[in-house]
Amino acid sequence: MSAPTFASLGLSPALAQVCAQAGFTTPSPIQVEAIPPLLRGQDLLGLAPTGSGKTAAFALPLLQRFLARGQGFRRVRVLVLVPTRELAAQVGEVFLRLGGSPARPLKIAVVHGGVSVNVQMLRLRGGADIVVATPGRLLDLLDRNAVRLDGVQALVLDEADRLLDLGFAAERERVLAALPAQRQNLLFSATFPPDVQALADTLLHDAVRVAAASQVEAVPEIEQRTIAVDASRRAELLRHLVLQGAWRRVLVFVATRYATEHVAHKLASRGVPAAAFHGEMSQSLRTRVLQDLREGAVDVLVTTDLAARGIDVPGLSVVVNYDLPRSPDDYVHRIGRTARAGANGIAVSFVSAATEAHMRLIEKRQEVRLAREQVAGFEPVQVEPPERADAGAGGIKGKRPSKKDKLRAAAAKQGDGPQGSGG
Ligand code: AMP
Numbered sequence: 001m002s003a004p005t006f007a008s009l010g011l012s013p014a015l016a017q018v019c020a021q022a023g024f025t026t027p028s029p030i031q032v033e034a035i036p037p038l039l040r041g042q043d044l045l046g047l048a049p050t051g052s053g054k055t056a057a058f059a060l061p062l063l064q065r066f067l068a069r070g071q072g073f074r075r076v077r078v079l080v081l082v083p084t085r086e087l088a089a090q091v092g093e094v095f096l097r098l099g100g101s102p103a104r105p106l107k108i109a110v111v112h113g114g115v116s117v118n119v120q121m122l123r124l125r126g127g128a129d130i131v132v133a134t135p136g137r138l139l140d141l142l143d144r145n146a147v148r149l150d151g152v153q154a155l156v157l158d159e160a161d162r163l164l165d166l167g168f169a170a171e172r173e174r175v176l177a178a179l180p181a182q183r184q185n186l187l188f189s190a191t192f193p194p195d196v197q198a199l200a201d202t203l204l205h206d207a208v209r210v211a212a213a214s215q216v217e218a219v220p221e222i223e224q225r226t227i228a229v230d231a232s233r234r235a236e237l238l239r240h241l242v243l244q245g246a247w248r249r250v251l252v253f254v255a256t257r258y259a260t261e262h263v264a265h266k267l268a269s270r271g272v273p274a275a276a277f278h279g280e281m282s283q284s285l286r287t288r289v290l291q292d293l294r295e296g297a298v299d300v301l302v303t304t305d306l307a308a309r310g311i312d313v314p315g316l317s318v319v320v321n322y323d324l325p326r327s328p329d330d331y332v333h334r335i336g337r338t339a340r341a342g343a344n345g346i347a348v349s350f351v352s353a354a355t356e357a358h359m360r361l362i363e364k365r366q367e368v369r370l371a372r373e374q375v376a377g378f379e380p381v382q383v384e385p386p387e388r389a390d391a392g393a394g395g396i397k398g399k400r401p402s403k404k405d406k407l408r409a410a411a412a413k414q415g416d417g418p419q420g421s422g423g
Contacts, residue, residue: 038061053212066154091110117137169195225349249299316338319338
């Protein structure tokens with residue numbers, strides 16, 4: 001069988017050409033699976049991490065079904081709900097890139113918190129074809145009668161797991177009540193905990209299930225490394241690695257908003273162009289920082305899990321877990337930021353005596369075992385936590401830890417606690 005093309009999946013010649021112009025030579029696996037059933041009008045449940053091409057996988061068939069023909073007046077036909085501002089902007093861009101026709105440009109309203117509601121209300125005057133929204137702001141606009149959703153023919157929940165994390169369960173009924181009962185429903189999620197499954201059960205009817213390269217398969221494209229280092233020396237090591245490896249477009253994950261600023265400042269003050277990225281920054285500043293990273297004005301972006309959601313930087317080459325993620329699922333999300341659209345990437349995790357056990361847990365869930373590398377000049381000296389001291393280097397078998405051992409272990413542990421990102 002010959003390889004599928006966008007046209008062979010059922011897309012119109014015009015949309016197939018738009019794909020070619022966008023540089024999409026062949027459809028990605030999730031596009032191959034999702035486009036034909038979506039064109040037939042089926043509901044869809046997509047297990048898809050970012051980077052799989054999932055946005056185009058739903059945008060293309062929805063454009064063809066609902067927005068191809070010029071309409072006399074504008075009614076919102078497609079509603080996409082997303083967890084973050086950045087993702088909203090990105091999804092809006094994809095629709096615009098794939099669906100704009102000079103004869104009748106698509107009108108897309110991207111609505112999210114953090115910017116003036118008045119500007120968004122103005123933009124919605126006279127209707128829109130597509131609304132891409134975060135749920136809170138959408139409800140705000142509904143309350144102000146600034147948007148009508150009774151013509152919506154397709155609803156997309158993107159990154160449904162994160163939508164639920166951010167409280168979507170409470171907002172769901174109000175959003176759904178504003179929509180017509182008869183519509184096509186799509187739900188995408190990178191993970192499938194029970195609450196996402198429950199949401200899918202209530203929302204979808206006879207849905208086809210598609211999965212982008214499953215998370216386990218997706219991992220081998222990413223070179224995963226772990227480096228043993230004391231918590232207090234992580235910033236120095238990071239600087240060393242960036243300079244040595246001439247790393248560009250590096251995303252560094254830390255545990256707290258404070259740490260984003262602190263680590264970025266440490267790097268920047270020692271000759272590595274770096275910036276913080278977190279939820280308390282103004283929208284315009286966030287946009288500028290992302291632009292700086294894309295354009296190479298900064299090499300390193302230091303961020304938290306929540307803020308990083310939806311960042312799309314082409315060619316992101318390295319992800320660093322400066323602080324380990326709290327859950328193995330977050331680990332998958334984080335390392336998935338690199339190696340997007342088939343390119344290779346590196347994911348480096350810093351591991352100290354105090355976080356060793358946590359890293360093991362992540363490895364177990366990933367079904368990998370990674371060697372702890374050491375970098376010359378940065379060899380760890382802190383001892384393992386007390387309960388493991390017997391097995392550690394330097395410990396005498398059977399000898400109970402001395403008072404000094406215990407103190408050192410306690411200090412090591414403290415240096416790497418949740419607030420210990422200062423390093
Ligand atoms: P997404 O998973 O939707 O965030 O898409 C990840 C990246 O892949 C985006 O930068 C898209 O522009 C790109 N992309 C989507 N589909 C294709 C394709 N068929 N071929 C090449 N790149 C693609």
